[in-house]
Amino acid sequence: MRPPRRDGAPAPGNLPPELDAFVGRAAELAGLAGALDASRLVTVTGTGGVGKSRLAARAAARSAPPDGVWRVDLAPVRDPEFVDHAVAAALGQTDHTARPPRETLLAHLADRRLLLILDGFEHLVGACAPLVTAVLRRAPGLRVLAVGRRPLGVAGERLFPLAPLPEDEAAELFRDRAAQQGVACGDDRTVRQVCRRLDGIPLAVELAAGRLRALSPGQLLDRLDDRFGLLAGGGREAPHRHRTLRTAIGWSHELCTPGERLLWARLSVFAGAFDLEAAEYVCGGHGLPADEVLDVLTELIAQSVVAREETRAGPRYRMLDTVRAYGAQWLAAAGDAARMRRRHRDWYVGLATWCELDWFSPRQREVAARVEAELPNLRCALEYCLSEPEEARLGQYLAGSLWFCWVGCGRLAEGRHWLERSLRLDSGNEHSRLKALWVLGYVAVLQGDAAAAPAALQECREAAQRSASAVALAYAEHRTGCLALVTDDMAGAETLLRSALARYREVGELNSNVLMAQVELAMARAFRGDPADAVELCEDVRRVCEDHGERWARGYALFVLAYAAWAEGDPPRARTLLTDFLSGAHAFHDLLGTVLAIELLALVTTADGDPAEAAVLQGAAQGMWPSVGLPLFGSAHYNVPHERCEATARRLLGDERYEACVRQGARLGREEAVGLALGRPGSVAAPPDPCGPVRRARGAAHMREPAASPTRKGGETAG
Structure with a gap:
């Protein structure tokens, strides 16, 4: 267990790499760190600009629990229904299921010992208070640090009111910010007077210090004196410190050109x-x-x-x-607010359009990073489109165009939120609605939602036929074939996927989705006992991907090639292909690809003579599957590698040691699990084997025999 950190360094999690130059606040920092050690819920309150967020981040870094510190910036969130999604996103949680985000959050946090910072929650108290109550009840190792201008009002909440800086510390902050600009402050008395006029509010002090390139401290003081009454604003009923902050910001605003x-x-x-x-x-x-x-x-x-x-x-x-x-x-x-919001919307609709096109290019990973960075603004654009009746068409288009983010970058639950919300609106535009429908169907398929997926895809197919939209019909047929694949209807999957590929060719469509249709057809062929055909289809996909620099669909082609290599008795080739696939899937935050790769790598590891590590990998996959959907989609075909690996590992290890290894794997975090699967240095080892080298050697002798041929099941081959 990692001890609490007392060195002030950023804790593991999503705190920024630097916490800003932190001046003063020694007593408050120690007090808040102590409160965090003693209480499960602490709320830092105070006026805007008083330094709540900065103090909270620094104190959290000093009091980091074993699973780190995770900050949720709630200031940009406007929709109370999106709070759970925002928390999940900040935690780096990837969930592919159709479960409500609250349920997946509670499951994710249940066994973790971490500190969750909810920053800027005051406009979302109605949504945040019940969430905090639920997570504290469900996760005994969790602590919450709330940061806002008012209390949460939750039982057990410990309030930590933060006052402005004392005059000495405010002056120190002022001098520090001046020094960063290479400016000498001169007369200390004048500096103190400036800070006193600004009530020691750190934001106000920093804004004032930002003017030192053009004005001396004396000139700053004169201008504050001249404008204090004029700029206070906010009415006499406003708290004095709120008026002072408005004074400082307004004064800085007046000095702008x-x-x-x-x-x-x-x-x-x-x-x-x-x-x-x-x-x-x-x-x-x-x-x-x-x-x-x-x-x-x-x-x-x-x-x-x-x-x-x-x-x-x-x-x-x-x-x-x-x-x-x-x-x-x-x-x-x-x-001018409405016009600017429309321009903001236009930019991010355009960005999503270009990113969708660039997804099928060598810039795919850059696109993933760009969209990750732009998510707050993309959400803002979606919120605008779905709140204005005349913008519904663009809302549907934007939610659909971001399919690569929802599917390829592990944000299925968020994507479903926006897609369903957009489809509740009457956009009056068939094209945008059809796109949102097939993307919703795709998302629901990957979530294992056997009710929502066929409903959305059937509606899309019927509407596409009515409107003679050949492209939408191809996508609807493709995703219906994907649904058949994961529900073990191999014959139906092959028919639908071949038809969809023919339609794609007719309309000249070529992108990552089209290549995935060919990969899924290859998977159906492999499951039906024709690995040679599967290899031919996937090698073709691989060539096209390499020509276009595509990485995401290429990864799934590697998975099918690895499956075929294993079925044909070539574990070393299977491992090479799988490690390539796993590295890419993990980089894209693609949980489905990650867990599929680990499951098959576990089977390959038994063939390498290490059943203990294989069992640990199975345990790691077992810990991920609940976030993907039903284990292996509930599919008998997809489940064959898992069943064979378990049977072999149990036989070689014995039930007791096998279960111990699985339990150890289930405790691994995703980074540790991927590191173990890829053979990275420092990966977690399997529990010691009391039978040691004898059983290990015996297992190696057994498992280096050629892989068994795929077995017949229900008239087809379950490879």
Whole structure:
């Protein structure tokens, strides 16, 4: 068990790699860390800009439990129904089932010892309070650190009110931010007066310090004195500190040039981080030419209004929620909010369109990283489209176009949420509705939902026939064939998949979906006892994928080739193919591909003479299957490798040791399980075998015999 961290370093989880320069707050930091050690639910409250999030992140890093610290940014979330999805996404949880997200969250957290930070929850208390109550009841090892402007109101909640900085610490923060800009503060008395006027609110102090490139501390103080009454705003009934924060932000706003104020307001339409190209498109024009956005943005960064950060998807920018909300008020006052939301929607609909096309290219992994980074804004665009009646068509189109994100990047549950919500609307556009329907059917198939999948696909087929949409008909037929495949109707699957491939050829369709249809046909052929035909089909897919740089569909072709290699008695080739497949599937967060690869690798590992490791791998897969759906879809054909591996490993190890190995595997996290399957250094070993080398050697002698031929089952071959 890893001891609590006391060095202030970021804890495992999804905290940012740096927690910002943290100045002062020593007593509060120690107090909050102590509260986290003593209580299962702590809520940090305080006015906007007082430093709640920063203190919470630092304290959490010092009090990290064994399974790490996981932060959920709820500020961009507007739909209370999406809270569970947002928490699951932040936890990196991949669930392919049709279960409600609350149920999968509770199952995921039940045995974990982690710290969950719910940051910016105050506008979602009605959704967050019952969720926190449920997870604390279900997961005894879980602690929750809530961060907001009000309490959650949950039984057992320990409140940690955070006050502004004392004058000494506020002055230290001011000097620190000045030093970062290479500016000397000069007279300490003036610095203290500035900080006193700003009530020691860290955000206000940092905004003021951001002006030191142009103004001296004395000039800052003069301008604050001149404008304090004018800019307080908010009415006399507002709390003094709220008025002071508004004063600081408003004062910084007044010191901006007209172009800077305009960009500040327009940037408020973004949820979370954004990139330069998006800012130029969305915010450019009507008084701010697109080619001037970079220069104006640079000035806002210098003034601490916007922050720059490095991500896997490249440089990105963001505003603190308080600063963004101030800009949004100005945007609304200017009567430009609706137009800017439409431009934001246009950009992200266009981004989704290009990413869907680029998914079938050498840029596939970059697309996955880009969409991951853009999810808050894509969700914002979806929310807008599905909240405005005249936008329903684009909502359906956007939800459908993101199929590669929902399916290829392990976000089935979220995708289903948006697809079902879009299909409840009357868009008046058959094309967008058909796309959303077949994507919903596909998602439901992969979730093992035997009721929703055929209903959506049948509706899609009938509507496609009525409207003579050959493309939608091909997709509906393809996914119906996929449903037949995972429900053991091999003859039906082969008929439907061959027909779908013919339709794709007729309309000139070629992309990852089309290649997956050929892979699924190959799987049906392998299950029906024709591995040679399966290999020919998948080698063709492999060639096309390599020509186009496609990785995702190629991985599933490798799986079928590995299955055929195992069936034909070539475990080394099967292992090579499977490790390639597993590496790719794991990189894409494709849980289905990951668990299929581990199951077959377990069987190959028995052939390598290591039944104990094979049993550990089976246990690891067993821990993942509940997030995929019914184990191996409940399919007799898909289940054959699992059954053969279990039978052999039990025979070689004995029931007691086999079960011990499976239990150990079930305790592995996904990263550990994948590391073990890929043979990475430091992977978890199987429990020691009391019979040691004798049984291991005997197992190796048995398992190096050629693999048995596929057996007949129900008139077909279950390979």
